[in-house]
Amino acid sequence: MTEVRLRAVTAGYGREAVLDEVDLVVPTGTTTAILGGSGSGKTTLLRTVAGFLRPLGGEVLIGGRTVAAAGTWVPPERRGVGYVRQEGGLFPHLSVEGNIAFGLPWPRRRHRDRVLELLDLVGLPAELADRRPDQLSGGQQQRVALARALAPRPGLVLLDEPFSSLDTALRAATREATARALRATGATAILVTHDQGEALSFSDQVAILGAGAIRQAAPPRVVYGEPADVEVAEFLGDAVLVPGTARNGRVECLLGTLPVRGYVPRGAVTVMLRPEQITLTPGGTGRLDATVRSVAYFGHDAVVELELDGSGLAEQVRARVVGLQPPEPGERVGLDVAGPVRAFPAAGRTSGSDDVRPEASPVVPVPVPAPRVREARQP
Numbered sequence: 001m002t003e004v005r006l007r008a009v010t011a012g013y014g015r016e017a018v019l020d021e022v023d024l025v026v027p028t029g030t031t032t033a034i035l036g037g038s039g040s041g042k043t044t045l046l047r048t049v050a051g052f053l054r055p056l057g058g059e060v061l062i063g064g065r066t067v068a069a070a071g072t073w074v075p076p077e078r079r080g081v082g083y084v085r086q087e088g089g090l091f092p093h094l095s096v097e098g099n100i101a102f103g104l105p106w107p108r109r110r111h112r113d114r115v116l117e118l119l120d121l122v123g124l125p126a127e128l129a130d131r132r133p134d135q136l137s138g139g140q141q142q143r144v145a146l147a148r149a150l151a152p153r154p155g156l157v158l159l160d161e162p163f164s165s166l167d168t169a170l171r172a173a174t175r176e177a178t179a180r181a182l183r184a185t186g187a188t189a190i191l192v193t194h195d196q197g198e199a200l201s202f203s204d205q206v207a208i209l210g211a212g213a214i215r216q217a218a219p220p221r222v223v224y225g226e227p228a229d230v231e232v233a234e235f236l237g238d239a240v241l242v243p244g245t246a247r248n249g250r251v252e253c254l255l256g257t258l259p260v261r262g263y264v265p266r267g268a269v270t271v272m273l274r275p276e277q278i279t280l281t282p283g284g285t286g287r288l289d290a291t292v293r294s295v296a297y298f299g300h301d302a303v304v305e306l307e308l309d310g311s312g313l314a315e316q317v318r319a320r321v322v323g324l325q326p327p328e329p330g331e332r333v334g335l336d337v338a339g340p341v342r343a344f345p346a347a348g349r350t351s352g353s354d355d356v357r358p359e360a361s362p363v364v365p366v367p368v369p370a371p372r373v374r375e376a377r378q379p
């Protein structure tokens with residue numbers, strides 16, 4: 001049982017606070033991605049949990065035990081935490097086996113079986129055990145670093161941008177191997193990343209860090225589909241933003257009258273939807289039609305900029321369509337909006353007087369997974 005709990009944690013360097021009264025819960029056996037811009041304090045948060053940095057205020061609890069608080073300090077080596085750095089940090093003079101065995105408790109350091117088991121766990125063949133780190137690819141090095149971190153069976157694994165130095169294909173494979181290994185051990189994990197796709201695909205919960213605070217912490221589909229505000233929405237991916245008016249759970253905007261996801265007070269709003277929610281019909285529909293202004297082709301998909309009839313507004317409405325046969329610039333298309341949209345009170349506007357419900361909390365509980373079963377190694 002290794003739940004992680006941060007209560008009003010303030011942390012930084014000298015007197016400068018980088019994290020300002022941060023609250024966060026990472027349930028046992030789940031993975032949380034900390035996502036934020038450069039310098040937002042992601043690594044600072046990870047270092048505070050690991051015990052490499054003493055918080056200026058607040059409490060850190062790991063597995064129900066207070067490890068940092070006023071008058072309490074548990075050093076990193078007694079927190080039962082595994083740490084994987086951006087560059088792996090393997091010892092260059094030791095073999096793969098030596099590196100992994102280094103993570104084992106003293107009496108077990110000669111147990112080659114356990115080393116081979118750990119290699120298997122991270123999806124590496126036993127033949128690599130005698131190689132030195134400089135004889136491995138970047139992805140293999142990261143897997144060895146993970147194996148070393150998992151060797152003492154930590155309840156919590158902290159991953160500090162461990163995939164960022166890898167190219168796209170290797171990155172995906174290493175990420176999947178890491179996710180499998182974490183699932184197999186049932187360890188709780190915190191991943192620091194600035195890659196939105198990585199955060200959404202890797203974790204049970206995504207916590208967005210900005211201006212020293214957690215802006216939203218919720219399962220991936222919630223942060224993406226129901227972002228807490230416009231900034232979080234834009235940080236997590238491409239967002240179409242148009243002005244509108246909210247009334248009785250619906251918004252009226254230049255895309256029509258649309259159902260709203262979540263609660264929004266009546267009145268002027270900014271409507272937010274994802275470009276993939278807009279579907280296009282060649283030739284137009286006669287209801288909501290547009291002219292294609294430009295197309296950015298990405299292979300698997302394409303982003304189409306549209307000028308809605310009568311709006312005179314280009315570049316405001318974008319659709320993301322599959323890349324097989326995107327429309328051409330100048331083409332006429334009809335639009336449909338799939339699913340509910342999100343709406344935020346327009347800037348400078350306070351809640352309407354007829355509101356009856358409070359705004360939903362930006363922190364949504366993460367479903368705790370059923371006990372995990374070790375998966376077979378992928379070829």
Ligand SMILES: Nc1ncnc2c1ncn2[C@@H]1O[C@H](COP(=O)(O)OP(=O)(O)OP(=O)(O)O)[C@@H](O)[C@H]1O
Pocket residue numbers: 013018036037038039040041042043044045194
């Ligand atoms: N050892 C340090 N001494 C003083 N300031 C530091 C130290 N380490 C980090 N900082 C500052 O604290 C702030 C947060 O840094 P941190 O490394 O936590 O951000 P980050 O979100 O991980 O950034 P990145 O994505 O660029 O790695 C930055 O302004 C940084 O300059």
